[in-house]
Amino acid sequence: MAVTMHDVAQRAGVSIKTVSNVVNGYAHIRPETRARVQAAIEELGYRLNTTARNLRTRRTDMITLAVPELSLPYFAELADRVIRAAEEQGLNVLIEQTSGSREREIDVLTGRRRHLTDGVIFSPLELGQEDVGLFEVDFPLVVLGERVFDAPADHVTMNNVAGAKAATLHLAAMGRRRIAVIGAHEGEEQGSAALRTEGYRQGLAEAGLPYDPALVGEAGLWHRSTGSETMGAMLDAGVEVDAVFALNDAMALGALHALHARDLDVPGDVALIGFDDVDDVRYSVPSVSSVDPGSAQIARTAVDLLVERISGGSGRTFRRVVPTSRIVGRESTGCVAAGAPSRVVGEQAGGVEEIVVGGEARTA
Numbered sequence: 001m002a003v004t005m006h007d008v009a010q011r012a013g014v015s016i017k018t019v020s021n022v023v024n025g026y027a028h029i030r031p032e033t034r035a036r037v038q039a040a041i042e043e044l045g046y047r048l049n050t051t052a053r054n055l056r057t058r059r060t061d062m063i064t065l066a067v068p069e070l071s072l073p074y075f076a077e078l079a080d081r082v083i084r085a086a087e088e089q090g091l092n093v094l095i096e097q098t099s100g101s102r103e104r105e106i107d108v109l110t111g112r113r114r115h116l117t118d119g120v121i122f123s124p125l126e127l128g129q130e131d132v133g134l135f136e137v138d139f140p141l142v143v144l145g146e147r148v149f150d151a152p153a154d155h156v157t158m159n160n161v162a163g164a165k166a167a168t169l170h171l172a173a174m175g176r177r178r179i180a181v182i183g184a185h186e187g188e189e190q191g192s193a194a195l196r197t198e199g200y201r202q203g204l205a206e207a208g209l210p211y212d213p214a215l216v217g218e219a220g221l222w223h224r225s226t227g228s229e230t231m232g233a234m235l236d237a238g239v240e241v242d243a244v245f246a247l248n249d250a251m252a253l254g255a256l257h258a259l260h261a262r263d264l265d266v267p268g269d270v271a272l273i274g275f276d277d278v279d280d281v282r283y284s285v286p287s288v289s290s291v292d293p294g295s296a297q298i299a300r301t302a303v304d305l306l307v308e309r310i311s312g313g314s315g316r317t318f319r320r321v322v323p324t325s326r327i328v329g330r331e332s333t334g335c336v337a338a339g340a341p342s343r344v345v346g347e348q349a350g351g352v353e354e355i356v357v358g359g360e361a362r363t364a
Contacts, residue, residue, distance in 0.1 A: 003046045011040035063306060064117045066096040066108040068125040072222070072250060073278035074295070075123070078144075081299030082121060089307050091118075102126040109134050109141075119306045124148060128190055140309030142302045146192050154305040155320045158293040160195035161202065162348040163325040167245050167273045167291050168203025170327050170345065174271055174334065176243035177209060182217035182230045182255060183247030196247045196275060214239050219251060227254025235262055241270055249274035249281050252288050256332070272332040282342065286331030289342075294323025294350060324350035 005023075009016045014037060021029055022037040040046075065082050067075040083093045094117055098104040105127050107113075108120065119140030124147045127134065135141065135151035143155045171179050181200045185193035197216075204211055217230040227246055234241065235258065244259075246252035252274030256266060264270050266286055274281060277292035301321050329335025329345040336343060 003044045005046070007044055008037065008040045008046050011044060012036045059310075060116065060118050061090060062092045062094055062117045063303075063310075064094045064096055064108070064113075064120040064122075066098055066105075066120060066122045068098055068100045068123065070095070070097055072248075073280055074248065074250075074276045077278055077295065078123075078299055081296060082303060085300045085303040089303060091303075091307070098125065100125040106134065109137055114139055118310045121302045121306055140306055142306045142309070144298065144302060146195055147190060149320075152316075152318060154309065154318050156298050156302045156305070157320065157322055158192075158298070159322050159325045159348055159350055160192055160293070161199040163275065163291040163293055164196040164199025164245070164247075165203040165206070166199075166325070166327050166346055166348055167275065168200050169207055170289070170329070170333060171243040171245060171271055171273060172203065172207035172209060174243070174267075176271055178212075178215065178240050179204065179209065179243040179245060180215040180217060180231075180234060180239070180241045181245045181247065182227060182234070183219045183222055183251050184216050185220075186218055193247060200245055215241065219247075222248045222251050224250050224254035224257070227251030228258045229254070231255035231258035232261070235259075235264075243271040244273070246272070246274045249276045249278045249288065249290055252290070253280060253284055256284060256288065266332050267334045271334065273327075277328050281330070284332075286338065287336075287342065289330045289333040289335060290328050291325055292328050293325045297323040319352055321352050322350040324348065 005016050005019050009019045014033060018033065019037055022034055063086060065079055067079065070076050070079060079095055086093050096108060098108065105124050108122055121142045121144065123144035128147050129149065132148055132151050135143065135148065135153050141153040143151055143153050146157055146160060168179060181197060183193060184197045188194040201211055217234050219226040219230045227250060231244065231254065244255050246255050252272060256272060259266055259270055266272050273289040275291040277290040281288035281290050324347055326347040327345045328342050330342045331338055335345055
């Protein structure tokens with residue numbers, strides 16, 4: 001015979017309402033009462049009828065993660081981290097791949113599938129600041145990335161400028177004077193490419209190095225192939241290069257391939273650093289230095305913020321969270337010997353900025 005909530009209440013010596021509050025995660029329960037109820041649940045082997053609860057609360061215990069492209073290591077690792085963080089909260093994750101399509105990204109915010117999950121973590125690629133009105137939605141939403149700021153939603157982003165500046169200064173500190181950047185997007189005013197390129201320029205200025213357009217490699221999609229093609233084209237054009245900052249790790253690995261194909265030693269002839277600190281760069285030969293933008297914290301914070309929204313918390317106060325980033329030095333910038341573990345060689349500050357939308361206050 002199935003154990004009921006009434007059975008648990010009798011064993012624990014509390015009301016059925018108290019048992020319900022415990023199993024549904026109600027915060028304001030005395031610790032000793034919660035412990036007594038949980039002990040009764042374990043002793044009796046009680047299992048919550050989640051189907052009935054979901055019908056009653058209109059909760060699905062599922063969230064959506066919408067990202068541009070899972071073939072990119074950064075988004076694949078982000079998805080893995082979000083799934084793990086969500087599992088700790090008792091949630092499942094539905095993955096939507098938008099493929100960088102504006103139509104699909106709009107559908108994330110307005111489509112009929114929204115009722116299938118309790119909230120959305122969304123990393124847009126095509127939607128921009130001019131589309132901020134689309135983010136005024138009637139469901140819990142957390143925005144990732146650098147395409148849209150000041151939307152009426154919690155936002156977890158990166159310190160792109162500071163991270164890129166630190167990467168450039170890291171190369172300059174090695175005595176490198178012809179530092180190339182690959183992955184730039186000509187004419188882009190918002191987004192990761194624009195911010196990281198700005199950080200590159202700031203790093204050059206602080207190091208007393210001139211900005212040379214010949215050292216700026218344009219690339220559309222940030223893949224290994226475009227990194228290799230852009231790096232190869234720059235070298236084949238006779239551009240003198242002694243260091244490379246790739247705007248993501250996939251392009252860094254592509255650039256490494258192009259350098260090896262031309263018998264250039266890394267880091268002897270050309271030092272190399274990427275951005276994102278994905279798992280692959282630890283196992284390349286040589287291992288590739290990278291900017292860790294706080295990826296693990298980004299995933300966990302996004303889930304925590306979304307769960308709070310699903311639970312009805314925070315009202316009209318929307319937060320912007322910028323995790324601490326750091327330079328992780330490896331063989332490609334001479335920070336460690338071959339086969340040695342990576343080491344952190346610099347950190348940049350991050351933090352939480354709160355923005356009140358619909359009110360008067362703004363706090364940091």
